[in-house]
Structures are given as C-alpha cells and as structure tokens.
Amino acid sequence: MNIPFLGSRRKKSGETVFPVDPEAVAGLLSECELLRAQAALAGVRLDDSAASLEALDQLLPRWRDDEESLPWLANDAGLYLGTVIVRTVPGAAWEIWPDGQPVVRLASGRQFDVVESGRGWASSGVPQLSQLYAEVAED
Numbered sequence: 001m002n003i004p005f006l007g008s009r010r011k012k013s014g015e016t017v018f019p020v021d022p023e024a025v026a027g028l029l030s031e032c033e034l035l036r037a038q039a040a041l042a043g044v045r046l047d048d049s050a051a052s053l054e055a056l057d058q059l060l061p062r063w064r065d066d067e068e069s070l071p072w073l074a075n076d077a078g079l080y081l082g083t084v085i086v087r088t089v090p091g092a093a094w095e096i097w098p099d100g101q102p103v104v105r106l107a108s109g110r111q112f113d114v115v116e117s118g119r120g121w122a123s124s125g126v127p128q129l130s131q132l133y134a135e136v137a138e139d
Contacts, residue, residue: 034072
C-alpha cells in the first residue's frame with residue numbers, strides 16, 4: 001500500500017516502518033473538525049496557540065451529554081493539544097506508534113499520549129488542556 005503522506009512501507013529489524021512526511025501528518029492531525037465546530041459555536045477561535053487551549057478550558061462542556069459525539073470530541077481535543085504543542089514547543093514532533101496511535105515526541109525524547117489526555121479533558125475537564133500544555137512546554 002502506498003499512501004503518499006506515509007511513504008512506502010519497508011522492513012527494518014523485523015518490524016514495519018512507515019517513513020512519514022512530518023508536514024503532511026501535522027496537517028492531517030490538526031484538522032479536529034468537531035472540536036473546531038464546537039468552539040466556533042461558542043465564539044472561540046482555535047488558532048493553534050496556547051491561549052486557545054485556555055479558551056477551550058473555559059467552555060461549558062455541553063458535549064458530555066452527547067454520548068455519541070463525546071469520543072470523537074475527546075479525540076479531537078487530544079489532537080488539537082498535540083497540534084499546539086508541535087507548533088509551539090521547540091523540538092516537538094508527531095510520531096505514530098505501530099498501532100496507529102498518534103503521540104507527540106518532545107525534544108527530550110519523552111512521548112506524550114495527547115489523545116488519552118483529550119479523553120480525560122472531554123469527559124471530566126481534568127486535567128485542563130492549558131495545564132497539560134504548560135507541563136509539556138517546561139519539559
């Protein structure tokens with residue numbers, strides 16, 4: 001299978017490796033359509049900044065009443081957090097685990113599962129996205 005932004009598969013030390021185009025992956029993961037639509041309805045503009053994470057933290061969590069959209073919004077929240085980190089924290093980059101899970105790798109080598117963090121934020125509001133960003137930005 002050849003998906004242009006993933007490149008072609010090749011074997012390395014017994015595992016499949018997918019060379020990636022970082023810009024294409026970042027663009028794809030930054031879409032977050034459902035989250036952006038919810039934020040726009042509340043008058044919040046998501047501009048991929050740390051300030052926009054603070055604005056999201058202040059939204060009334062109306063999505064928690066919609067069990068159908070909650071998992072999708074949670075995923076988008078995690079991907080948006082990752083987008084802000086990758087675009088504003090020096091050395092941060094997207095990495096795709098072998099199971100397809102996108103994570104952010106920091107310059108220190110630490111990996112951050114932003115989707116899991118998005119699930120926590122969407123379902124309970126804790127921890128706040130801006131708080132997570134501040135912790136990662138310090139690393």
